[in-house]
Amino acid sequence: MTTSPTGPSAPGDQFDDQEVAGLAARLREHRLSSRLTLEVAAARIGLSPAYLSRLETGRRQPSLPVLLGLARAYGTSVSGLLGEAMVEPDPVVRGGAIEPGRAGGWGYRRAGAPGRAMQALRVHVPPGVQDAVVRVHPGEEWLYVLQGRLKLTLGDRVHVLAEGDSAHFDSLTPHCIAADSADGVELLFVHTLLQSPGGELCLGGGPAAPH
Amino acid sequence: MTTSPTGPSAPGDQFDDQEVAGLAARLREHRLSSRLTLEVAAARIGLSPAYLSRLETGRRQPSLPVLLGLARAYGTSVSGLLGEAMVEPDPVVRGGAIEPGRAGGWGYRRAGAPGRAMQALRVHVPPGVQDAVVRVHPGEEWLYVLQGRLKLTLGDRVHVLAEGDSAHFDSLTPHCIAADSADGVELLFVHTLLQSPGGELCLGGGPAAPH
DNA sequence: GAGCCTTTTGCCTCAGAGGCAATTTTCTTG
DNA sequence: CAAGAAAATTGCCTCTGAGGCAAAAGGCTC
Numbered sequence: 001m002t003t004s005p006t007g008p009s010a011p012g013d014q015f016d017d018q019e020v021a022g023l024a025a026r027l028r029e030h031r032l033s034s035r036l037t038l039e040v041a042a043a044r045i046g047l048s049p050a051y052l053s054r055l056e057t058g059r060r061q062p063s064l065p066v067l068l069g070l071a072r073a074y075g076t077s078v079s080g081l082l083g084e085a086m087v088e089p090d091p092v093v094r095g096g097a098i099e100p101g102r103a104g105g106w107g108y109r110r111a112g113a114p115g116r117a118m119q120a121l122r123v124h125v126p127p128g129v130q131d132a133v134v135r136v137h138p139g140e141e142w143l144y145v146l147q148g149r150l151k152l153t154l155g156d157r158v159h160v161l162a163e164g165d166s167a168h169f170d171s172l173t174p175h176c177i178a179a180d181s182a183d184g185v186e187l188l189f190v191h192t193l194l195q196s197p198g199g200e201l202c203l204g205g206g207p208a209a210p211h
Numbered sequence: 212m213t214t215s216p217t218g219p220s221a222p223g224d225q226f227d228d229q230e231v232a233g234l235a236a237r238l239r240e241h242r243l244s245s246r247l248t249l250e251v252a253a254a255r256i257g258l259s260p261a262y263l264s265r266l267e268t269g270r271r272q273p274s275l276p277v278l279l280g281l282a283r284a285y286g287t288s289v290s291g292l293l294g295e296a297m298v299e300p301d302p303v304v305r306g307g308a309i310e311p312g313r314a315g316g317w318g319y320r321r322a323g324a325p326g327r328a329m330q331a332l333r334v335h336v337p338p339g340v341q342d343a344v345v346r347v348h349p350g351e352e353w354l355y356v357l358q359g360r361l362k363l364t365l366g367d368r369v370h371v372l373a374e375g376d377s378a379h380f381d382s383l384t385p386h387c388i389a390a391d392s393a394d395g396v397e398l399l400f401v402h403t404l405l406q407s408p409g410g411e412l413c414l415g416g417g418p419a420a421p422h
Numbered sequence: 423g424a425g426c427c428t429t430t431t432g433c434c435t436c437a438g439a440g441g442c443a444a445t446t447t448t449c450t451t452g
Numbered sequence: 453c454a455a456g457a458a459a460a461t462t463g464c465c466t467c468t469g470a471g472g473c474a475a476a477a478g479g480c481t482c
Contacts, residue, residue, distance in 0.1 A: 038460060054461085061439085064278065078295055431474105443464095
């Protein structure tokens with residue numbers, strides 16, 4: 001296709017859409033956010049730096065194996081690389097939402113206005129306080145580490161974020177956080193409540209430690 | 212890749228996994244479940260029947276455009292065709308250097324995952340650069356000053372925010388921002404496309420007040 | 423057996439994937 | 453600002469393999 005000299009090619013001749021265009025940008029984004037040079041990233045994936053550069057500038061289109069390799073290397077899916085709308089293929093609804101419990105010992109203060117779809121908080125998580133509760137609720141969450149190191153558990157993966165790192169995830173992903181540094185961790189926390197079913201995000205609970 | 216005559220090709224040389232293998236079967240499945248002949252389906256997608264047959268028997272691998280065309284024609288996603296586990300994009304974005312230049316003198320770098328309702332950016336606004344454009348759009352906006360002083364105009368009021376201050380307002384409020392310090396201002400910027408009435412500012416200095 | 427429909431295969435072409443090496447650009451550092 | 457190093461891009465080449473066409477198999481029904 002695409003070629004067919006005489007080809008009327010049926011409806012939809014140019015697939016070379018946003019998707020493919022966005023791919024290049026997304027590839028670069030992924031690599032940069034991991035602070036990798038072309039050389040390092042390429043080696044890791046099994047490509048030449050030159051070729052990777054071409055992919056990131058949209059001058060080449062990856063073959064399927066390469067595409068899969070890229071997705072794997074960057075810890076994402078092909079769908080993610082293509083910026084594809086996340087179409088849930090199966091209508092299966094996973095097991096019930098877990099009621100958020102309380103974890104004590106955190107201090108926080110509102111950093112945004114209350115009563116909105118989006119909530120922003122500045123939170124201090126003292127060391128040693130384990131957030132044993134796994135949270136699951138609708139909406140989106142974003143956080144940014146201001147100071148210290150954060151241990152963020154998403155699903156079954158544990159990420160350690162340093163100062164300046166941020167995370168963005170679906171609140172439906174079971175998640176819990178804890179400090180990973182001696183004097184706790186300071187972070188900004190923004191979340192949306194797409195349909196808030198009474199489930200107010202309960203960060204505080206315990207005695208609000210200052211700062 | 213795959214080729215590289217001398218190529219050690221790093222870890223993970225055979226991407227030709229289940230995914231690619233399954234693709235063939237899935238293609239056939241999709242076509243048959245629609246009761247289409249190769250000829251009809253191929254015409255619809257814009258391929259030759261022969262080639263489609265080869266794809267369905269795993270003797271060829273589709274290029275990216277073809278893959279997208281197939282997904283579209285069968286009303287599914289690439290991910291679906293590949294039988295990919297729906298892997299959420301890596302939620303962690305490492306902090307790092309801000310890309311200079313882009314967007315009218317501003318430097319910014321995505322701090323959250325793309326393609327979501329909520330977008331997070333880390334922005335550096337150089338001094339002197341006036342954001343002449345007054346923005347108005349649906350959604351909510353939140354920002355946090357990491358460094359420097361920010362002049363924020365909301366409607367007809369001008370606010371000056373210092374380090375640690377944040378603002379939360381409705382994007383429908385005409386707004387524009389500028390640096391108010393010699394070496395520009397560094398800020399975190401989160402916005403949603405959701406709706407919500409009202410709009411206020413939250414000045415906050417240090418760590419603070421509880422709940 | 424002959425017609426008809428669908429799928430597979432042989433064979434060809436040529437675009438383009440992908441590597442290498444040289445060049446240019448960007449970042450450091452004196 | 454020049455010198456050097458590191459990163460990114462580009463020129464050029466090769467050769468795989470995508471993808472078309474047309475002929476060759478199966479599979480029907482009559």
